[in-house]
Amino acid sequence: MKNVLVIGAGRSSSSLIRYLLNQSVTDKFQVIVADMSLEMAKQKIAGHLNGEPIAFDVFNKDEREELIQKSDVIISMLPARFHHHVAEDCVRFKKHMVTASYVSKEIAALDEKAKEAGVLLLNEIGLDPGIDHMSAMHIIDRIHAKGGKLTAFKSFTGGLIAPESDNNPWNYKFTWNPRNVVLAGQGVAQFIRNNLYKYIPYHKLFDRTEPVNVLEYGEFEGYPNRDSLSYREVYGLEKIPTLFRGTLRRPGYSKAWNVFVQLGVTDDSYEIEDSEEMTYREFFNSFLRYDLTRTVEEKLAEYMGISEDSEIMNKLKWLGVFDDKKIGLKKATPAQILQQLLEEKWSLGPTDKDMIVMQHQFVYELDGNKHELHSSMGIIGHDQTYTAMAETVGLPVGIATKLILSGAITATGVKRPVEKNIYEPVLKELEENGIQFTEEQIS
Amino acid sequence: MKNVLVIGAGRSSSSLIRYLLNQSVTDKFQVIVADMSLEMAKQKIAGHLNGEPIAFDVFNKDEREELIQKSDVIISMLPARFHHHVAEDCVRFKKHMVTASYVSKEIAALDEKAKEAGVLLLNEIGLDPGIDHMSAMHIIDRIHAKGGKLTAFKSFTGGLIAPESDNNPWNYKFTWNPRNVVLAGQGVAQFIRNNLYKYIPYHKLFDRTEPVNVLEYGEFEGYPNRDSLSYREVYGLEKIPTLFRGTLRRPGYSKAWNVFVQLGVTDDSYEIEDSEEMTYREFFNSFLRYDLTRTVEEKLAEYMGISEDSEIMNKLKWLGVFDDKKIGLKKATPAQILQQLLEEKWSLGPTDKDMIVMQHQFVYELDGNKHELHSSMGIIGHDQTYTAMAETVGLPVGIATKLILSGAITATGVKRPVEKNIYEPVLKELEENGIQFTEEQIS
Numbered sequence: 001m002k003n004v005l006v007i008g009a010g011r012s013s014s015s016l017i018r019y020l021l022n023q024s025v026t027d028k029f030q031v032i033v034a035d036m037s038l039e040m041a042k043q044k045i046a047g048h049l050n051g052e053p054i055a056f057d058v059f060n061k062d063e064r065e066e067l068i069q070k071s072d073v074i075i076s077m078l079p080a081r082f083h084h085h086v087a088e089d090c091v092r093f094k095k096h097m098v099t100a101s102y103v104s105k106e107i108a109a110l111d112e113k114a115k116e117a118g119v120l121l122l123n124e125i126g127l128d129p130g131i132d133h134m135s136a137m138h139i140i141d142r143i144h145a146k147g148g149k150l151t152a153f154k155s156f157t158g159g160l161i162a163p164e165s166d167n168n169p170w171n172y173k174f175t176w177n178p179r180n181v182v183l184a185g186q187g188v189a190q191f192i193r194n195n196l197y198k199y200i201p202y203h204k205l206f207d208r209t210e211p212v213n214v215l216e217y218g219e220f221e222g223y224p225n226r227d228s229l230s231y232r233e234v235y236g237l238e239k240i241p242t243l244f245r246g247t248l249r250r251p252g253y254s255k256a257w258n259v260f261v262q263l264g265v266t267d268d269s270y271e272i273e274d275s276e277e278m279t280y281r282e283f284f285n286s287f288l289r290y291d292l293t294r295t296v297e298e299k300l301a302e303y304m305g306i307s308e309d310s311e312i313m314n315k316l317k318w319l320g321v322f323d324d325k326k327i328g329l330k331k332a333t334p335a336q337i338l339q340q341l342l343e344e345k346w347s348l349g350p351t352d353k354d355m356i357v358m359q360h361q362f363v364y365e366l367d368g369n370k371h372e373l374h375s376s377m378g379i380i381g382h383d384q385t386y387t388a389m390a391e392t393v394g395l396p397v398g399i400a401t402k403l404i405l406s407g408a409i410t411a412t413g414v415k416r417p418v419e420k421n422i423y424e425p426v427l428k429e430l431e432e433n434g435i436q437f438t439e440e441q442i443s
Numbered sequence: 444m445k446n447v448l449v450i451g452a453g454r455s456s457s458s459l460i461r462y463l464l465n466q467s468v469t470d471k472f473q474v475i476v477a478d479m480s481l482e483m484a485k486q487k488i489a490g491h492l493n494g495e496p497i498a499f500d501v502f503n504k505d506e507r508e509e510l511i512q513k514s515d516v517i518i519s520m521l522p523a524r525f526h527h528h529v530a531e532d533c534v535r536f537k538k539h540m541v542t543a544s545y546v547s548k549e550i551a552a553l554d555e556k557a558k559e560a561g562v563l564l565l566n567e568i569g570l571d572p573g574i575d576h577m578s579a580m581h582i583i584d585r586i587h588a589k590g591g592k593l594t595a596f597k598s599f600t601g602g603l604i605a606p607e608s609d610n611n612p613w614n615y616k617f618t619w620n621p622r623n624v625v626l627a628g629q630g631v632a633q634f635i636r637n638n639l640y641k642y643i644p645y646h647k648l649f650d651r652t653e654p655v656n657v658l659e660y661g662e663f664e665g666y667p668n669r670d671s672l673s674y675r676e677v678y679g680l681e682k683i684p685t686l687f688r689g690t691l692r693r694p695g696y697s698k699a700w701n702v703f704v705q706l707g708v709t710d711d712s713y714e715i716e717d718s719e720e721m722t723y724r725e726f727f728n729s730f731l732r733y734d735l736t737r738t739v740e741e742k743l744a745e746y747m748g749i750s751e752d753s754e755i756m757n758k759l760k761w762l763g764v765f766d767d768k769k770i771g772l773k774k775a776t777p778a779q780i781l782q783q784l785l786e787e788k789w790s791l792g793p794t795d796k797d798m799i800v801m802q803h804q805f806v807y808e809l810d811g812n813k814h815e816l817h818s819s820m821g822i823i824g825h826d827q828t829y830t831a832m833a834e835t836v837g838l839p840v841g842i843a844t845k846l847i848l849s850g851a852i853t854a855t856g857v858k859r860p861v862e863k864n865i866y867e868p869v870l871k872e873l874e875e876n877g878i879q880f881t882e883e884q885i886s
Contacts, residue, residue, distance in 0.1 A: 188713055193733045197716050199777070200730075201707030203646040208732075229716065264644030270631055273640050273672065287643075289651075290636045334642070 008077030016394030100126025134423035158248025171250035175354035222246030451520030459837030543569025601691025614693035618797035665689030
């Protein structure tokens with residue numbers, strides 16, 4: 001019997017491990033789940049006969065080598081910076097590897113060696129990156145095959161709260177790493193529009209959104225991602241005049257979030273003096289002008305050029321921005337203080353479900369006519385274990401692993417799932433598992 | 444005869460070396476000038492009998508040790524990151540050292556050893572840091588000695604173009620390192636006002652200036668420096684309710700510079716695609732919304748909320764922001780492109796002179812009354828060698844060195860010139876050399 005090794009049994013591995021265990025019965029393989037915490041590994045396996053939990057330390061070289069040698073495909077769900085330790089062993093022992101993370105420089109450098117060893121190092125096969133690549137390339141290749149010419153590609157993804165659990169004025173809760181949400185967008189957003197490069201600095205990002213409608217999931221707004229330009233090469237669209245990638249939020253979120261950006265409270269680079277003894281109200285006041293004649297509310301409204309009874313101010317009041325409540329965090333950065341405030345209000349309730357939405361917009365010329373096509377997906381989580389995020393990250397990883405094991409995917413070297421022989425069978429099985437895209441021919 | 448060793452014979456050493464050579468005749472010492480370039484060292488000495496030029500590499504340990512051993516006081520005018528190599532040798536060979544740079548962690552760590560060796564490592568004795576410390580502490584100590592209590596201390600410094608050479612709409616030219624001017628203020632400005640901490644993010648910095656009047660030198664505006672808070676400890680003002688440090692520009696500069704900050708063109712963290720082939724007009728357009736129906740001028744005026752014939756737009760037009768001129772810089776960051784544009788317009792003409800202005804504002808209570816005192820200085824450069832910057836950096840370094848050599852300064856350990864036994868004799872001789880402060884009792 002063949003062995004699949006899953007390294008890392010955290011939150012994002014639940015759907016992956018369940019899928020693999022289910023498949024293991026018909027496809028006859030073992031699933032070894034290795035984690036620092038044996039308990040976690042056991043929990044995920046839940047007594048399945050084909051599952052084997054193992055306590056594992058990725059930095060223990062002997063242990064790592066032994067485990068990799070007895071496996072056929074290795075899935076690394078570790079934080080991205082640890083993948084290359086596993087990848088190097090995989091090449092050495094001629095084992096395939098699958099990850100949901102971006103191809104790092106260290107991994108990219110293994111391409112030649114992996115090819116020589118006849119080994120596939122498949123990366124970026126989760127949600128974003130992952131499902132975005134596959135669903136986009138599926139249509140890009142089809143348009144090209146028909147003789148069409150792409151002139152614009154825009155792509156939006158959002159990890160949000162499901163409509164049935166959406167009950168706060170921000171229409172947002174933390175369904176994933178809160179810290180990443182607080183720091184999102186820092187740096188500069190780069191994209192190209194009608195052959196003109198466009199750069200948006202962080203402090204203007206949340207002021208430059210565009211409306212996006214996704215199927216029955218409703219209205220969203222997209223703010224630009226940092227790096228759209230590199231996708232030209234990844235998708236073989238080097239000459240495309242317009243390429244834009246964005247992140248989806250519910251309408252009104254970005255204008256309110258922009259208050260935090262404008263104040264500077266998303267900054268994670270320095271510590272606030274006396275943060276422990278300060279109240280949230282004092283914290284926000286420390287980013288506003290000194291003026292004893294006006295309230296913090298008045299000053300903030302003026303700072304942003306909004307009225308005191310505006311929707312934005314209501315969102316801030318609801319969060320507790322103006323409350324005389326002690327922060328109680330020692331030597332905290334502004335971003336850490338903001339995150340704590342948000343976590344009190346944006347945490348998931350016990351029955352809350354998350355949602356993933358994605359939309360690709362293609363503009364292309366075919367037979368002298370201009371066309372626009374949208375391809376969209378929405379997924380609601382089952383519960384707080386099998387979330388939409390865990391499903392959309394874990395299933396493509398699991399499916400690809402199964403297809404490698406069965407010999408249906410035969411590529412070698414360092415890959416992303418942008419090739420037809422990889423994305424086609426994976427998309428097909430994703431669809432069978434309820435993850436499917438709906439196309440709308442706009443024109 | 445005793446030896447003074449000056450390491451580094453660059454632009455900022457000219458006034459220093461001239462002062463030392465002049466003093467060497469009456470005080471009977473030798474001045475060894477060591478630089479990578481023997482030519483530079485020779486030039487600065489200009490044939491003076493007490494001067495000895497030496498070609499020198501600070502990383503050549505044997506050479507460095509030999510030179511330090513035969514010297515009595517060592518002045519390091521190297522970039523700040525190299526000082527500690529020299530400082531360690533100084534402690535080992537029991538030699539005093541003088542620099543105009545901030546006390547680094549490495550230097551601070553030598554305090555105990557320096558005291559044991561009976562050696563003085565005197566830092567921050569240039570202009571800013573340097574003259575600012577000494578002139579401020581002179582008044583702070585005086586107010587305290589009278590039984591007064593400081594409630595506010597504000598301090599402003601600017602390196603600018605002299606009024607007689609001020610002939611452009613920005614009232615600014617590069618009189619010092621252009622790169623530092625382009626990147627100035629990045630990070631967050633921190634200060635305290637009436638016991639309330641205040642934080643200003645970079646993108647709001649140039650919108651938060653205050654007017655400052657300096658003697659006969661006229662009107663200026665001050666924008667907040669990054670770190671005012673650390674001066675509380677340095678000046679022994681731990682409990683002061685208000686402490687603010689700022690940088691001076693001529694009125695109107697900051698509002699126009701703010702355009703660059705708002706666009707994001709002072710960013711030095713990424714490269715602009717095709718920067719070599721782009722024009723300045725295209726470069727600035729890449730930070731503005733895509734809109735073929737409007738000109739770059741129209742879009743920029745709208746972006747900033749200003750009219751197209753405003754003073755700000757005139758400053759930008761004068762610089763060439765909207766010109767169809769090729770940039771010609773390969774793989775340049777926005778900040779590098781902006782710097783090149785500015786250098787074409789803000790360079791000093793052959794007869795241009797620079798100017799240094801400084802003002803301290805003290806508010807204090809004495810005998811139940813509230814008082815305000817301003818202490819101000821202005822210096823115009825002689826020419827492009829003996830600039831106001833070179834004079835105000837070099838003379839305090841030179842004077843302190845002479846006083847150490849003569850035994851008038853006897854402190855040991857790692858020091859800043861905030862102690863009376865150091866600042867008093869140095870300020871006195873600065874005054875004899877034309878660098879003096881004028882006090883105005885406002886109330």
